[in-house]
Amino acid sequence: MMCANFSNLEQEVNSLDNAGIDFFHMDIMDGSFVPNFGMGLQDYEYIGKIAQHPLDAHLMIENPGKYVQLFSDLGAQVIYFHPEADQQPARVIDNIHGLGKKAGIAINPGTSVTAVEGLLPIVDYVMVMTVNPGFAGQPFLDYVLPKFEQLTALQKQFGFTISVDGAISRQRISQLKALGVENFILGTSTLFNKNQSYQTIIDEVRSENTVLA
Template sequence: MRTPEDWKDGEKIIGACMNCASYENLSKTMGELDDAGIDLYHLDIMDGTFVPNIALGPQDVSAIRKLTDRVCDVHLMVRDAARYVDTFVRLGAQIVHVHGEEDSQVTRTLQHIRDIGAKSSLAISPCTSFETAKEALNVCDYVLVMRVNPGFAGQKALPFVDEKIKKLVEAKDYYGYKILVDGGVSAQSVADLWKAGVDGFCLGNAGLFGHKESYKQIVQSLRALPRD
C-alpha cells in the first residue's frame, strides 16, 4: 500500500474527490482512476449538521480502500469530528482533515491523528483567516484549503481565498506542512496554484469528473503543467 511518504518533495499530488464519482460501477471507476495515475482518493464525510449536506460514510471509505493501494484521506465535515478520527483511521484513512471552526481544541485532535499513525491536516474554510489558523499549523502535516464554502460540489471558487493561500505558501517551509486545495479546482486553477507553490489538488467536477477527456488524458495534462 502506498503512503504519503511516497510523495517526493516537489511532486504534484493529484487527488480525486470521490463524492463526485459515479458509484454505479465503483470497481470500474476506481480501476480507471488508478490507471490514470491518481495519487490520492479524497473522501468527504458530511453529517448534514456541520454542513448542510450528507455525503459518504464509513462503508464508502471501506469499499474504496479495498479497491486501491493509493493514498486515501478523509475530510471530516462533521460535528465533534474528534470522536470519529479513530474509526476512519482503522478503515484505512492515511490523512485526516479536521476543521478548527468546529473544534475548540483542534491542536489536541491534530496531535491525536499523528499519535495513532496517520497524517494530520487542518481544513480551513473560506471564512477562517490565516491568523486564526496559525497556532494549529504547528501540528499539521498538511493543510487543506477550501476554495468554496464546504458542503456541496460544483461551486465556483471564491477568489479572495487566494490571498490566504499565498500566506500559507510563504509559511509552509517554517511549519513543515504541504498544501492541498479543494473546491472549484479546474485545470487553470491547477496551473496557477502550482506556480504559486501549492502541492496538491483535490479534483471534482471542475477538473476531473464529467469531462469528454479520459481520466488518463486529464491527469497527464495536469502533470505536464510547469511550475516555472
C-alpha cells in the first residue's frame, strides 16, 4: 500500500477490495533499519477500519518484537519481520503465534537462506526481498533467484508459504510461480500507476491462479 494514491485513500482501498486482492500489504519503515519512513500508525489504523480484506504488516524496523502487540491490535493477520533486526527472532515468532496471528520472516537480498534456516520450522511465511527494502521502483535483483530453489526444497519439509516482494512484474510472476512462489506482493511494476483499473489488472493476473497482496 505504500505505492497507493494517498490523496484519495478510501477510494484506493475500496477499489482494491472490489478487485479481489487477498491481502493489503502494509510496509512499516522506521528510517533506521531501512533509510526511509513509511506507513504511519494512523494510515494503518484507517485502512484497517475500512478494508474488507485482511492486512499484513511488514515491519522493516529495529527491534520488531517490541511492536508485535501493537500491530496485532491494529488488525494485522500476518506479521513479517527481518530476523537480523531483533536479537531473539524465535521469541518474536512465538509472540506472534501467541497473539493468534501468522508469523513471517523477510529475507533481504544480502541475507542467505542458511542464515535463517533455523527459523523455518516455526514460521508460516517466508518472504524473499528481490530489491533492497525501503523504496519502491527499484530493479529486480536476479542474484536472489537461487534462494527460491533452496526454499522450495525446505518448504517440503516445513510447510511454510513462500512470498516475494520487490519489482514483481507480470513476467516475473510467471517465472517465480514456476520456482514455487505462492504469494506475490504487487507494487508499481504491476498494479499501481497503470492505465488500467485495478479490477482489470487483478483479473488478468488472477488468471494465473496467484495469491495477491
